[in-house]
Amino acid sequence: MTKPLGYYTSYTPGDDSLLEKVQEQYGSTFERMTKREKLSILMILASNIGAQLEGGVRGEIYAVAREMTDKLSLSDQSGIMQAIIDQARWGQNADAKPVHHS
Structure with a gap:
């Protein structure tokens, strides 16, 4: 975080x-x-926000995440985290139910 907290949040100095x-x-x-x-x-904030959202998580997502932890560098893992945070905050999310291919 190179910018101050107020850049990312509703915080204004002196608001107690x-x-x-x-x-x-x-x-x-x-x-x-x-x-x-x-x-x-x-991790704690992401868990809290995720628990408040409707729907479930496809099993394959856990497998993809595990593969990422096994095969990606720490730098790439951090990059994935930043991308997901930006997308989750600004609404770049799939709204439709996943399509299953046979």
């Missing part, structure tokens, strides 16, 4: 919000968090 408290404790770019801590927050 949770985001202000987080920024004060960990820095405006989370520079006082380790990479592992940042990834833990990402």
